[in-house]
Amino acid sequence: MRSPEDHPPAAGCTRRGIFGIAAALMGGALSIGAAPCVTSRSDNDSCTRDYDAAFESALAAADARIPQNADYITRAAIPKVFAMPLRRGYRVTARYGQPGNWLAGHHTGIDLAVPRGTPVYAVAAGTVVLAQWSGAYGKAVTIRLRDGHYALYGHLNHIRTRPGSSIATGARIADSGSTGRATGPHLHLEIRSKRPYGSDVDPVAYLARHGVRLL
Ligand SMILES: [Zn+2]
Numbered sequence: 001m002r003s004p005e006d007h008p009p010a011a012g013c014t015r016r017g018i019f020g021i022a023a024a025l026m027g028g029a030l031s032i033g034a035a036p037c038v039t040s041r042s043d044n045d046s047c048t049r050d051y052d053a054a055f056e057s058a059l060a061a062a063d064a065r066i067p068q069n070a071d072y073i074t075r076a077a078i079p080k081v082f083a084m085p086l087r088r089g090y091r092v093t094a095r096y097g098q099p100g101n102w103l104a105g106h107h108t109g110i111d112l113a114v115p116r117g118t119p120v121y122a123v124a125a126g127t128v129v130l131a132q133w134s135g136a137y138g139k140a141v142t143i144r145l146r147d148g149h150y151a152l153y154g155h156l157n158h159i160r161t162r163p164g165s166s167i168a169t170g171a172r173i174a175d176s177g178s179t180g181r182a183t184g185p186h187l188h189l190e191i192r193s194k195r196p197y198g199s200d201v202d203p204v205a206y207l208a209r210h211g212v213r214l215l
Pocket of ligand 1: 046050094111
């Protein structure tokens with residue numbers, strides 16, 4: 001254990017961030033002990049809140065409107081692959097599950113810091129449920145995936161899709177930004193096993209199961 005005196009947060013953040021990326025590139029075996037930069041400092045481009053009652057109720061209403069079988073119509077035509085949400089380098093500024101002031105008691109997604117305007121791509125095929133201003137999430141896109149999970153992309157600068165659209169893996173759905181409750185530009189990527197807030201799963205583990213490595 002290091003004491004705060006010999007491990008100041010800002011400097012430690014930078015060193016650990018670089019080491020974490022290097023460890024990930026070397027094969028990930030060290031990734032648990034060498035986490036990327038994940039402090040919750042307010043200047044560290046991440047979310048300050050991720051629950052918004054108005055958003056959750058809009059999502060529930062939209063989800064009920066869009067037929068559950070809409071996702072499956074073109075199933076055979078869409079390759080069963082997953083993709084990275086970003087195609088340029090990013091910094092992890094808040095990990096999934098990190099304890100904090102979020103309603104769930106932990107961070108429900110992963111924060112990937114990138115400059116405003118960075119293209120955001122669908123990690124998997126599905127149907128857009130909601131694509132609009134979403135309170136704490138700012139401009140956000142929520143996609144129902146074919147396995148019943150939901151992928152939520154938050155704090156976007158610009159949305160490039162609309163509700164009801166069938167989305168292919170890797171399709172550009174938005175440009176990143178810092179709208180809503182965010183301290184700086186980043187993509188908040190959240191994966192829910194069901195629609196309601198609190199059913200979040202670890203996006204890193206979920207994508208890894210489908211062959212995509214975020215870290
Ligand atoms: Zn976040």
